[in-house]
Amino acid sequence: MSLRHIFAVVRKEIQHILRDRSTFVLVLLAPTAMMLLMAYALTVDIQHVPIAVLDYDRSPTSRNFVQQITAGDDLDLYAQVSSLEEIETLLMRGEIKVALILAPGFARDIRSLRGMPLQIIIDGTEPQSGAFAVEHVGWRAEEFLNQALSAQMGALGVTQGISQPIDLRVRAWYNPSLKPRVDMIPGLISMVLGFPALSVALTLAHEREHGTLEQLMATPITRAELLLGKMIPYILVGLVNVIIIPLLAMLLFRIPFNGNFIVFFLLSAVFLFAILGMGLIIGVFMKTQPAALALSFLLIFFPGFFMTGIFFPIASMPEVMRMEALALPGTHYAIITRGVFLTGVGLEVLWPYGVMLAGLGVIFLAIAGLFFRKRLG
């Protein structure tokens, strides 16, 4: 293993990254841009869902209830209607996502503690707004019932020995407001660091397409020297991103950074080693850049998105997928980033994930080296 050979490739590759505009954009700007885009687009808080109300009761209590439900920023009263047909028209036109139907006797039933005759109709084609509205209405209704109950008890002279009928207190640790953004953004970092891996796959395919690889194969450089020389520069640019992205996350999205930055930096380097190993495998097998690009999306970005636990908990996946998730560097890195950002844990907790990543990196690099031939055809 000649350090001089490796260094020659590293320097050449860095010159390429800095001077070739498209590569520069891909490895140094795309991760940040993608991060901002995804963070804004994927983590929008649902607000101002338009609803229609069909109030058959028309009592002060029912009016009071509607007013309470639509008081915040969450649900907006779009229309008071007087028939089911009107609701259907509004839903079909997409003007409302949710309709509430207050049955006749709404006030009477509450007063006699029989419950709340309330129906919610949601637009099933957009279940997210619907689910949000159901949750929100349920929560407000519970509050309303509790108030009504206390009022009843008070009127009966009972003030002691009765508490709220439902008293469930949920407290989300490490993310007190349960904002999705807070837990998504550290996870998204592992996604956007897929770009250096994509670039390393593209650069190998590019050299093959361009004929420079044939020239390299006719030199005494060994396979290991060439692959390491290709990998190191992209680890370095990846680490530049590892510095920029947490800063953005903290400044723009107010994500806490509770852990130790050095730990994060070190584990990120190990993650880059593993994901770049995947990139090299793709570059070794794919002969053209479009093919390398397509396979990168299939092996790095799509699984990175859906299988690493950023969006869907790994525990709820079928067993085969869980096994696959273990082989994805992003799975381990998502745990590391959440741990460092939110929980604030250090190496004492995260070291197994670092070891897993290092192991995956070695395996990937070995596969790339095994199948990379210094021969044509």
Next chain:
Amino acid sequence: MGDSQSEELIPTVNSNEQIIIETQGLTREFNETLAVDSLDLSIRRGELFGLVGPDGAGKTTTLRLLTGLLKITSGSGSLAGFDLATQPEEIKRHIGYMAQEFSLYSELTVLENLRFFSELFDVAAEDFALRSEHLLEFAALSPFRNRRADHLSGGMQKMLALASTLIHEHEILILDEPTTGVDPISRREFWDILAELYDNRTTVIVSTPYMDEADRCSRVGLMYEGRMVVCDSPEAIRDQLEGEVVHVRPDDWQAARVVLGELPGILETQSYGESIHLLVDSAEVRIPEIELALKENGVGIKEIRPAPARMEEAFISLIRGLAAHEDAPEKP
């Protein structure tokens, strides 16, 4: 001819160790197509060996087999004493190889490209300083040392590719169509440099589709459909041409070809721009006949004269002979 005599003397004067590249029945198949078919080749140290032939003849495949870049399907061969099949990495240390589409790193400057290849070939830093200066001078690239490779002209890129190949010391230089797509003046300069290398006793193997370049080699191998059709000195190959060449420049090229096609004693007609080269059994006898026939058919003659046979005529004639031979048995 003095040259061909000395060619024949070399093997008797020098022993077999002077053979630096040798192949026996070298064969390479691609999907059951024989790209290179049982090639027997023997190249002596210090030769400037030209590999010529039309596109698809197997020149590039042959050179890639010699560099160890392609696996041999069958047959055997050695280069500088190393086995082509089992010692490709040793071979790579002993050759300078310039691929057909030698691509430089377009974002790197002239000097950076040279340094990159010098490092991969373990050229010492002091040696690099000397060699790069010399090569830049040699390739007339000194004023452009800090220019990016993609901002060089095509000819300069080829020169830089050659310089990158020459940056390390090697016994054998293998160049795959180094002048394809280069303007005539750059081609001439390139060959002047090769001739100088040849004088320095480096063994050079160069493939080219240009027959005029074959004339500058010490020995030429003509490949056609994967096989070596002829392998000899340019003089000897020219001598193989039966008949003599007549150069005709008519005023109506189309009409002239029709007339000439029916004349006796004409073995072949080859087109050269506005002119026609005729291969005839005897120039002395046929020139008056040709003049008469053209005049009778109302075709004016701007020029008619006997012409020296060139490699080009010789090769085209050889290949046509082969093609006709091959077609014949297929006809029912």
